[in-house]
Amino acid sequence: MIIHLKSLWVFIILCMFFQPLYSQDFISANPKDIALFPQQNQFRNTLNLSGIWRFKPDTSGIGEKESWYDGLSNARSISVPGSWNDQYTDLHNYLGLA
Secondary structure, three states: OHHHHHHHHHHHHHHHHOHHHHOOOOOOOOHHHHOOOOOOOOOOOOOOOOEEEEEOOEOOOOOOOOOHHHOOOOOEEEEEOOOHHHHOHHHOOOOOEO
């Protein structure tokens, strides 16, 4: 038992001494170094889509079949960027197509 305790203490001391070799210090990353931002270059084009859009929830999944992309009837206005969940109380929990 004494040998095991002595070995344990040696192990603990060695771990404390060599800790910098086995541990990693994490530094805070600057968001500008890791985040993706819009870029305008020869391969990418940026287009600002902000504004007021015509919006209609597609609760039945028929929008594409009925060609809603050609125009909407009974549409609502919605601010983009924005969340319809925050802009309309009846859609607060709606997670479907639009």
